[in-house]
């Protein structure tokens with residue numbers, strides 16, 4: 001029996017109390033209206049330098065419900081997360097403060113950062129590396145060969161991230177690795193693996209899994225200055241640590257749910273965003289994947305669980321990171337799959353001293369205002385009955401989304 005509380009309570013209220021109730025309801029309706037407009041106006045809740053509005057001309061869903069985080073964070077235990085807030089390690093809700101790169105607890109890998117004062121210099125060059133930065137362009141005839149002061153720069157033979165043309169060269173290398181399916185495999189969670197809680201996944205070695213060994217051929221990591229460096233946070237080698245620097249919007253589409261689109265022209269090689277979300281153990285990732293799988297039949301679009309594998313130089317083991325942006329994530333959770341590889345390039349980023357690799361997304365080519373951003377979720381796995389239809393509408397479309405269980 002449905003209990004209609006108002007019939008029980010309201011007849012007992014006098015006119016003064018009824019008036020108060022009406023005023024309270026009107027005030028609450030106004031708060032709800034303001035909060036809704038705030039959420040529609042900026043899905044980042046003010047946590048990025050630029051607002052990312054939602055646009056929906058398709059259905060009644062006004063905004064996506066999730067908790068925004070600009071950087072990866074450890075998984076929250078609570079199933080309910082307040083908007084713009086995160087959970088402290090003691091279980092209290094605290095205002096989100098994601099001022100820097102991810103560190104594993106308080107631990108930073110020691111001795112790997114640079115000791116540059118304030119901002120690392122690109123003016124120097126090392127033997128064997130052509131400095132193509134602005135200072136060399138000004139003096140094209142004289143090739144300068146001085147020892148690079150920045151330790152992070154020396155580690156990678158001068159090819160530190162975002163150094164003029166070397167950035168595009170690096171992105172091309174990443175693209176070649178991706179073209180052979182070697183770099184990352186987003187959304188590939190091993191559902192039934194028992195021994196799954198190791199961060200370093202030695203499956204390839206243990207089981208002789210050849211597909212994993214093949215992937216070891218092409219890991220590309222972008223080195224940045226990080227928490228172990230003494231340079232300041234404004235250092236130009238920390239591009240992925242400053243959040244979003246281009247105008248974006250979240251647009252509702254008829255068949256794919258929400259999608260992330262450019263709100264301005266974006267130049268080739270521009271850093272768009274990192275893939276931020278909750279860092280979860282392999283076991284937790286498998287459990288969540290099963291839950292998301294069961295919701296699939298109800299036409300639910302929201303699963304954004306990604307598995308990143310960075311292969312160690314031996315090629316026999318990899319560092320596996322599970323990033324779940326479903327409940328807690330950033331704008332990357334809205335990027336849809338495209339069978340032709342899309343217009344974004346995913347690259348592994350390793351800030352110096354940070355034990356956990358990150359996934360950064362860069363513009364593969366010039367992207368025009370209004371264009372949807374997309375990348376490939378991974379190589380096509382085995383065919384299965386439960387595969388979701390793909391609506392990327394490209395000539396290369398395979399008809400279904402890549403398998404999520406390979």
Ligand SMILES: C[S@@+](CC[C@H](N)C(=O)[O-])C[C@H]1O[C@@H](n2cnc3c(N)ncnc32)[C@H](O)[C@@H]1O
Nearest residue numbers: 256257258301302304333334336337390391392
């Ligand atoms: C990471 S989310 C992307 C954002 C999602 N569209 C949303 O509304 O939250 C991945 C999910 O988006 C949907 N999706 C992504 N790319 C798609 C495509 N090319 N065709 C159809 N659905 C797609 C699928 O439901 C997939 O599980």
